[in-house]
Amino acid sequence: MPDTPNTYRRGPDERGHFGIFGGRYVAETLMPLILDLEKAYNEAKADPAFQNELKYLAKHYAGRPSPLYHASRLTKHLGGAKVYFKREELNHTGSHKINNVLGQVLLAKRMGKTRVIAETGAGQHGVATATACALFDIPCVVFMGATDVDRQAPNVARMHMLGAEVRPVKAGAATLKDAMNEALRDWVATCETTFYCIGTVAGPHPYPEMVRDFQCVIGDETRAQMHEAEGRLPDTLVACIGGGSNAMGLFHPFLDDPGVRIVGVEAAGHGLETGQHAASLTGGRPGVLHGNLTYLLQDDEGQITEAHSISAGLDYPGIGPEHSWLKEQGRVEYVSATDDEALAAFQVLCKLEGIIPALESAHALAHVLKLAPTLPKDNLLVMNLSGRGDKDVPQVAARLGMKA
Amino acid sequence: MSRIEKRFAQLKADKRAGLVAYISAGDPDAPLGYQILKGLPAAGADLIELGMPFTDPMADGPSVQLAGQRALKAGITVDATFDMVRRFRKEVDNDTPILLMGYYNLVYQRGAERFCKEAAEAGVDGFILVDLPPEEAGALKPHAEANGIDTVLLTAPTTDDKRLPAVLKYAAGFVYFVSVLGTTGTKSATEEAVRTHVSRIKSHTKLPVAVGFGIKTPEQAAAVARHADAAVVGSAIVDQVKAALDGNGKPKPDLVAGLLAFVKSLAEGVRSVKKA
Ligand SMILES: Cc1ncc(COP(=O)(O)O)c(C=O)c1O
Numbered sequence: 001m002p003d004t005p006n007t008y009r010r011g012p013d014e015r016g017h018f019g020i021f022g023g024r025y026v027a028e029t030l031m032p033l034i035l036d037l038e039k040a041y042n043e044a045k046a047d048p049a050f051q052n053e054l055k056y057l058a059k060h061y062a063g064r065p066s067p068l069y070h071a072s073r074l075t076k077h078l079g080g081a082k083v084y085f086k087r088e089e090l091n092h093t094g095s096h097k098i099n100n101v102l103g104q105v106l107l108a109k110r111m112g113k114t115r116v117i118a119e120t121g122a123g124q125h126g127v128a129t130a131t132a133c134a135l136f137d138i139p140c141v142v143f144m145g146a147t148d149v150d151r152q153a154p155n156v157a158r159m160h161m162l163g164a165e166v167r168p169v170k171a172g173a174a175t176l177k178d179a180m181n182e183a184l185r186d187w188v189a190t191c192e193t194t195f196y197c198i199g200t201v202a203g204p205h206p207y208p209e210m211v212r213d214f215q216c217v218i219g220d221e222t223r224a225q226m227h228e229a230e231g232r233l234p235d236t237l238v239a240c241i242g243g244g245s246n247a248m249g250l251f252h253p254f255l256d257d258p259g260v261r262i263v264g265v266e267a268a269g270h271g272l273e274t275g276q277h278a279a280s281l282t283g284g285r286p287g288v289l290h291g292n293l294t295y296l297l298q299d300d301e302g303q304i305t306e307a308h309s310i311s312a313g314l315d316y317p318g319i320g321p322e323h324s325w326l327k328e329q330g331r332v333e334y335v336s337a338t339d340d341e342a343l344a345a346f347q348v349l350c351k352l353e354g355i356i357p358a359l360e361s362a363h364a365l366a367h368v369l370k371l372a373p374t375l376p377k378d379n380l381l382v383m384n385l386s387g388r389g390d391k392d393v394p395q396v397a398a399r400l401g402m403k404a
Numbered sequence: 405m406s407r408i409e410k411r412f413a414q415l416k417a418d419k420r421a422g423l424v425a426y427i428s429a430g431d432p433d434a435p436l437g438y439q440i441l442k443g444l445p446a447a448g449a450d451l452i453e454l455g456m457p458f459t460d461p462m463a464d465g466p467s468v469q470l471a472g473q474r475a476l477k478a479g480i481t482v483d484a485t486f487d488m489v490r491r492f493r494k495e496v497d498n499d500t501p502i503l504l505m506g507y508y509n510l511v512y513q514r515g516a517e518r519f520c521k522e523a524a525e526a527g528v529d530g531f532i533l534v535d536l537p538p539e540e541a542g543a544l545k546p547h548a549e550a551n552g553i554d555t556v557l558l559t560a561p562t563t564d565d566k567r568l569p570a571v572l573k574y575a576a577g578f579v580y581f582v583s584v585l586g587t588t589g590t591k592s593a594t595e596e597a598v599r600t601h602v603s604r605i606k607s608h609t610k611l612p613v614a615v616g617f618g619i620k621t622p623e624q625a626a627a628v629a630r631h632a633d634a635a636v637v638g639s640a641i642v643d644q645v646k647a648a649l650d651g652n653g654k655p656k657p658d659l660v661a662g663l664l665a666f667v668k669s670l671a672e673g674v675r676s677v678k679k680a
Contacts, residue, residue, distance in 0.1 A: 025537070028558040298513070302512065
């Protein structure tokens with residue numbers, strides 16, 4: 001067993017490592033740029049003008065703070081923990097992704113970059129990036145797996161309307177991993193002028209730290225809002241995990257509160273036993289991909305295997321390195337939910353609370369449906385409702401045999 | 405003296421630059437891939453880079469991506485790659501340096517210590533690991549050194565004079581200058597840019613400097629040879645494999661001969677330049 005550190009919130013070290021995880025495994029061409037980015041980010045972080053501009057945008061443009069909502073019908077239905085939703089789906093553009101994107105695009109502007117690229121799975125990060133680039137008048141190119149272009153068509157149309165170029169990527173299973181490969185290839189060729197806006201807490205240092213910092217607004221607000229609503233800390237936190245940004249944003253501010261139980265939900269696809277899933281922490285082992293050392297789905301040799309999830313935003317064979325570290329520390333529990341469980345949870349939320357969740361967030365809900373009934377009524381449970389399901393309407397309607 | 409050191413010393417004595425030929429191990433399949441490997445020295449390759457196929461070659465352009473996919477489809481593993489090198493050392497020669505090129509995860513999964521030991525035992529001379537910058541090389545370096553394997557590090561146009569010494573501190577064998585911003589096989593650098601960067605790198609190190617990325621013709625190889633100690637050609641060589649596959653992906657009978665003839669033309673380009 002590893003020694004218990006006196007804080008879980010100090011990482012990463014100056015080389016971007018969380019224990020053995022993280023780091024900067026990138027081509028030399030990118031190394032100087034990543035060092036530049038780190039320096040620029042540290043300066044921006046310490047600059048009140050930058051922080052104020054970000055706060056202003058978060059409030060007046062993105063609509064923060066997002067509400068902390070007590071889901072009373074769902075709570076009653078489950079008959080256990082008191083369930084709250086952190087309503088990130090109400091943010092402008094429909095998910096938590098905007099929190100990070102506003103920070104990164106402001107930083108891009110500050111660094112004098114003239115073009116922004118991004119990878120996207122569900123298209124929520126792509127839409128958020130296209131949105132911020134429209135606002136700041138910066139050309140934007142979004143890489144998206146061809147499979148995801150099909151299954152998240154509404155978001156592709158939104159990106160086009162916002163003036164972004166969407167480049168479908170046909171390699172591999174044509175999902176998020178392939179989009180990230182292609183974004184990295186573009187970046188090596190254009191790094192002197194282009195800012196790579198990564199959508200989750202993964203990639204080479206400083207991305208996992210920077211994206212986490214921008215997303216921590218979720219947990220910071222939750223803390224204050226729960227204090228106002230209940231006069232104390234929550235007992236249980238639940239969030240879905242693709243790369244892990246909405247989860248990290250909620251979890252990180254509570255890591256040093258030992259009474260708070262924290263649960264991350266990975267995508268179990270067709271079921272862990274089928275091998276067709278996206279649960280890197282449960283079904284993978286440490287390895288190096290996309291600039292960081294982290295848990296990955298891979299074969300014995302180290303060839304990366306294809307992930308599977310009904311949710312494009314969770315369909316990724318890796319996870320942010322800080323989650324890998326938190327797993328090994330035992331501070332956060334990592335569980336999973338299947339495609340079918342997520343679809344069932346999706347429908348429960350529509351009918352009981354009148355909220356159409358993103359399929360990603362439906363994975364977190366699927367676990368809440370299992371967990372909440374086992375907890376006492378005074379257990380305060382917060383689930384991160386990371387996004388709204390508009391983008392999933394055609395896909396889910398087809399799946400359920402409804403007319404779209 | 406290592407094979408790499410010896411080879412560069414010989415090139416210097418011969419007053420010429422070298423040709424570094426890149427192929428993807430086992431492309432398009434194990435038997436043909438070995439025939440290609442076997443024929444490279446006679447075709448004029450002075451050093452050989454053997455690509456270890458990886459599912460996610462983030463720093464490679466379409467040509468090398470496809471080559472790796474063909475090899476993976478043919479079932480090429482790390483062990484199969486080691487076997488090819490072992491057989492080459494027995495059947496072909498014990499002088500031509502062979503470097504494994506690829507991505508760090510394959511090394512990491514086997515464990516750096518075991519990987520280095522097995523590679524050295526097979527007859528490998530160096531590693532070029534695209535996604536292992538000096539900042540992360542600390543876990544590999546001691547095992548490579550203990551097994552007499554050179555870690556060839558990459559430098560790029562973005563590696564400025566301030567950063568160069570930190571990179572060169574970890575470099576061994578030779579320095580690989582990536583002459584353009586981009587993935588393999590896409591853009592080509594101007595001769596003037598190559599000249600400037602090579603002389604800049606040489607002011608920091610005594611190691612030989614090889615230049616690669618975007619060299620596609622004997623003329624371009626000659627232009628690089630005027631300034632660098634070696635020219636690296638990869639995408640243009642693996643494109644020869646692609647060109648010799650029929651519509652169903654079946655190799656045409658002249659695949660090996662055609663590829664080796666192309667390598668010979670590159671070698672002639674490099675050898676046409678007389679060095680001081
Ligand atoms: C609504 C929503 N939630 C969650 C995710 C998963 O990403 P992360 O784990 O970084 O929050 C996505 C990604 O596309 C998303 O759109």
